[in-house]
Amino acid sequence: MFLKMMNDDDFYNDAAREGASPAALSPDEHHRSGIRFARRNRLPRTCGLAMLFMPVAGALVAQAQAGEWWLLLVGWCFIWPQLAWQLAYRSADPRQSEMGFLKVDAIMAGIWIGLTGVNILPAVALGLMTGMNLMGAGGVRLFSAGAMLTATAALVTLQLTGTAVALALSPLAFWLALPSLVLYPILFAWVSHQTAIRLAEHKRRLERMSARDGMTGVFNRRHWELLLSQEYEQCRRYHREAVILIIDIDHFKCINDTWGHDVGDEAIIAVTRQLQLTLRAADVVGRFGGDEFAVIMSGTGAQNAIAAMTRVHERLAGLTLPCAPQVALQISVGIAPWTPTFSHYREWLKAADVALYRAKNGGRNRTEVAA
Numbered sequence: 159m160f161l162k163m164m165n166d167d168d169f170y171n172d173a174a175r176e177g178a179s180p181a182a183l184s185p186d187e188h189h190r191s192g193i194r195f196a197r198r199n200r201l202p203r204t205c206g207l208a209m210l211f212m213p214v215a216g217a218l219v220a221q222a223q224a225g226e227w228w229l230l231l232v233g234w235c236f237i238w239p240q241l242a243w244q245l246a247y248r249s250a251d252p253r254q255s256e257m258g259f260l261k262v263d264a265i266m267a268g269i270w271i272g273l274t275g276v277n278i279l280p281a282v283a284l285g286l287m288t289g290m291n292l293m294g295a296g297g298v299r300l301f302s303a304g305a306m307l308t309a310t311a312a313l314v315t316l317q318l319t320g321t322a323v324a325l326a327l328s329p330l331a332f333w334l335a336l337p338s339l340v341l342y343p344i345l346f347a348w349v350s351h352q353t354a355i356r357l358a359e360h361k362r363r364l365e366r367m368s369a370r371d372g373m374t375g376v377f378n379r380r381h382w383e384l385l386l387s388q389e390y391e392q393c394r395r396y397h398r399e400a401v402i403l404i405i406d407i408d409h410f411k412c413i414n415d416t417w418g419h420d421v422g423d424e425a426i427i428a429v430t431r432q433l434q435l436t437l438r439a440a441d442v443v444g445r446f447g448g449d450e451f452a453v454i455m456s457g458t459g460a461q462n463a464i465a466a467m468t469r470v471h472e473r474l475a476g477l478t479l480p481c482a483p484q485v486a487l488q489i490s491v492g493i494a495p496w497t498p499t500f501s502h503y504r505e506w507l508k509a510a511d512v513a514l515y516r517a518k519n520g521g522r523n524r525t526e527v528a529a
């Protein structure tokens with residue numbers, strides 16, 4: 159789980175891969191997510207390969223390898239990380255390219271393991287770095303593929319170059335490999351931690367988006383009903399007082415038709431603000447869609463709810479919309495106190511709806527309490 163979080167987009171896209179929604183990401187989003195993926199690998203690769211230079215160089219000296227290998231080592235450790243990033247960034251499919259580059263790293267690690275005669279500490283440092291990157295980016299599947307590539311590349315290199323296997327541990331090799339063995343896992347953990355923080359923020363944003371109405375910021379109907387069902391359970395268990403209110407703007411269609419939808423939207427936002435300003439912070443305001451709102455008042459009786467709504471009526475009477483000062487904003491309200499006769503929260507909701515209907519039929523701009 160933790161390693162998978164290194165690659166947070168994969169974490170979210172598991173459902174898509176399993177067939178739930180293959181078209182979850184648009185091509186643009188896929189491209190951007192690929193670039194983020196490549197960017198996440200950039201720092202570990204840059205620092206990791208730089209750290210590997212000394213242990214591998216030390217072992218190359220011991221093996222007296224030819225000069226061109228040194229050029230390749232310098233190129234891999236210091237130029238390749240920037241080149242890989244640039245290539246992935248410019249690629250049509252950055253994720254796919256980066257996956258390929260991780261495999262290139264695995265092959266290169268195998269080549270160095272071969273050229274150093276499987277010198278144990280550089281080999282462990284090489285395997286550790288590439289292994290962590292592969293596992294973090296693509297899980298067990300990519301790690302296994304990478305491990306195979308590393309092993310094959312090491313065997314082929316040993317064969318082709320005729321390098322003698324030198325498994326012995328030297329103090330110099332130990333000191334040259336130590337920084338990468340200690341520092342790279344710490345760096346990798348830090349990058350994972352940063353990814354986990356971003357993932358948590360992303361999750362919070364998604365949760366907020368899924369619970370709130372986009373225009374007004376109050377709870378949407380689905381989430382409000384969830385909170386109502388919880389309130390209903392509390393009332394049933396502890397027989398405590400609570401009321402719900404359904405609020406509808408009067409003649410809203412007329413406001414829309416006369417002044418346009420922009421003014422209609424402004425009216426909806428104005429009513430929301432008046433409700434928020436007038437009601438207690440603990441009251442749960444939701445928008446049912448259109449011009450209809452709902453409120454849960456926990457620990458409150460019908461009389462207090464009526465008093466609160468009288469204040470809202472008064473505030474609205476004194477309110478003018480900047481874009482349409484002639485518009486008179488009025489609301490009708492249906493109130494339903496909880497009673498033990500309700501066998502489901504929907505019956506409670508229905509009672510408030512019936513009260514609202516009575517308020518509308520009784521002339522609007524008024525509050526009615528369920529019988």
Ligand SMILES: Nc1nc2c(ncn2[C@@H]2O[C@H](COP(=O)(O)OP(=O)(O)OP(=O)(O)O)[C@@H](O)[C@H]2O)c(=O)[nH]1
Nearest residue numbers: 406407408409410411412414419422423447448449
């Ligand atoms: N501007 C705007 N209008 C919306 C929105 N959602 C729904 N509407 C409109 O709101 C109107 C709802 O009107 P109703 O509540 O059915 O009727 P009304 O005119 O308010 O009449 P009464 O409720 O009987 O007083 C419809 O014309 C919808 O098209 C929105 O987000 N913005």
